[in-house]
Amino acid sequence: MFKAGLEPKLNIIKRYFVSCTQFYLREKTVPKVTIYDTPMLDELENGEWPSFITSFKRLRDDHPDERINSMVGGLLGQLEHSYETRMGWWKGGTVSVFGYGGGIIPRFSEVAEHFPESKEFHTVRIQPPAGNFYTADILEQLADDWEVHGSGLQTFHGQTGNIMFIGSTTEQMQPFFDKLNSYGFDLGGAGPCVRTAMACVGAARCEHSCTNEQGMMRHLVNEFQDDLHRPALPYKWKIKVSGCPNDCTNAIERADMAVIGIWRDEMKVDQEEVKAFVADKGRDYVIDNVTDRCPTNAIKLADDNTLVVNNKECVRCMHCINVMTKALAPGDDTGVTVLIGGKRTLKIGDMMGTVVAPFLKVDTMEEIEYLVELTGEMIDFFAENALEHERTGEMIERIGLVNYLEGIGLDLDPNMVSEPRQCSYVRMDGWDEEVKKWYDKKAEAATA
Template sequence: MTKKYDTPLLDELEKGPFPSFVTEIKKAAEKNPMAADLLGQLEKSYRDKMTYWKHGGIVTVRGYGGGVIGRYSQLPEQFPNVAHFHTCRINQPAGLFYTSAAIRFFCDLWDRFGSGLTNMHGSTGDTVLLGTTTNNLEPIATVLSLNGFDIGGSGSALRTPSCCVGPARCEWAMIDTLDITYEITQEFQDELHRPQFPYKFKFKIVGCPIDCNAAIARADCSIIGTWKGPIEIDQDKVKDYVKKGVNIQEEIVNMCPGKCISWDGNTLKINNEDCRHCFHCIAKLPGALKPTPPFGAMILIGAKAPFVIGATLSWVIIPFMEMKPPYDELKELTRKWWDWWNEYGKNRERIGELILRRGMREFLEISGLEPIPEMVKEPRNDPFFFWKEEDLEKKPWEAWTK
């Protein structure tokens, strides 16, 4: 029998039109003592307006340095079943494709070893299993491994790479997001499982600039599918959209950031040389417009959530990279970045913040990249003359030549 608690404050969260996590915890609490005590502690936290969780330091599986978020109750005598309430992050399949058997496996595993509560999925992407004890961590890892799953990333490490559904379900995918995610995950196992960075590092891979995975806002390294060929136009289908009420001038032409589209009421024209490859027109007129090969990816760097200097979006480092297996160009570039970051990064400093602190010039030099216009985030913000000390020793006209 599980203990039942009166939860008048938590009950308020079940009211209204939206699903409630409280309802799900109550379902689990009917048969799981850990979920029942979780309700009791949460109610007390709401009543006292303070948390009763504490972080007890690093706790993980032998051979791993991360993947488990240690959590302990400050009230173990009052709520003994959540004295330990560790969270396990599990490396999710690329594109979040599960079989029903895999879902049942996770549910059975967590009913046996944990609270029965799961989070599908965490912000990083992991399958999150909420609430277990220290003694259960080794058995959990063993069962996961025997069934083809692995623990994901946490702490100052490479976080579990994630991607959109890509070519598996999306007609707009211009790179194989699933294969890239798998290859990166396999290549960087040490960096994923054994924290060694100044802070976290995230890869997110999306098949096109629509960015369904929000890579540009959430990933230290965003890999975004793009194209080099002209946008193919089916004029008859454009006219069909007009008949259905689409205002081409207002919704397409005026919204183009490159100002490269024109419409005379009968024919749509695109000056592809000025196209910014934002994908807006293609997404608004599917079937009428489509990108053409060659296909590849933009590589961007530096996004993160707020902490020291606030949220930042990533900015373009390589406007087009051919993404051919085994993606050696991307891997080699990434290792250069990590070496530099490990040498100069401060504790809890993301790589984007290091670039802002030490300068884009230094970052491009260690990357072996030349500055190009696509790297400019804002007009008159990024310097494009990278003067070196030896340039000062040259005669004025020699400084402009190599």
């Protein structure tokens, strides 16, 4: 009895010793990589939102490639150092690929003596497919190639819109780029140049779409790849295309050139769907949330629960269409509004883009080519007239919108201003000639 009971216990003890030995040996043989203490970063592994620190540790601890283990290990060490010192420890430099001048964000560590594994940690900017569409397979291919040449870390996408492959050394830049370039991807913009462009999801999935956003974006940016890859402008030039005035790419706020889909005929109203919406939500809801929110009081709910729209006074703000997606839709005579000069704070403060072309048709190749040529004019004018490190919005602030419009050959339109001049201190000899120009343009338009 006694012996029979002892044997299993001995077996348990034996297994315990074997597993302890294995664990001990594992600890001794596996970590060829320096594991830096990261008590502060460890705190960011708590909580429900996905943790980037957990992601990094997975690469450091589990990846079969020791190069990736040590590189991401070094990154974790340096990031912890930043958290402790509350300072950044990367500096820039100059790295590119053969034939291009920009597109790679070089990062050299200033604390490389402490974290030598990640002393070079450059980012490759790659232009995404228009509309940010991917198959799972192409994402895997991109990730597979970056795993061979880089850290295994990537972001879809940076604030301008690039795919960012984050973290590798100078010598890996060329082979990685060559691979991606061979299957249709190209380097993004960095520095004073035309930058990577962005388009909303648009016609691919959105009922508000007033133009072919992806096509427009590719026409506009792919024509200027030379100016994108070889930085030679005073500063950056960003293009963003949104398919409707909801402006989901934030183009007006942050693009030098915002191209926004819009329509000029009447918005479409399906009165049966309006009635169904009113029946579902009630008249009060529709009045409070639809008609009362119209910025120009151009829409009202009639007694028979249909909507009456004054299209002449409608400013195409999209609010009512956003609320009643089944009942209301943009019209059929669509085109784009172009706004120029949006930018963030540096140097004279934030600026919105302002209208330079209230409505352009872009249905035919001829019409599209006109917009592409206009873009070329604007980039050339910017290159010739902006001061160093001055964005287009700042240049227009300095020289005035009238000089800009004359420089690129665009006609004046009251839609370009919120209101006309307020101050009488202005020299106005030449008034009669300007009036004549206005009437001549009117007459020309009437006969066209």
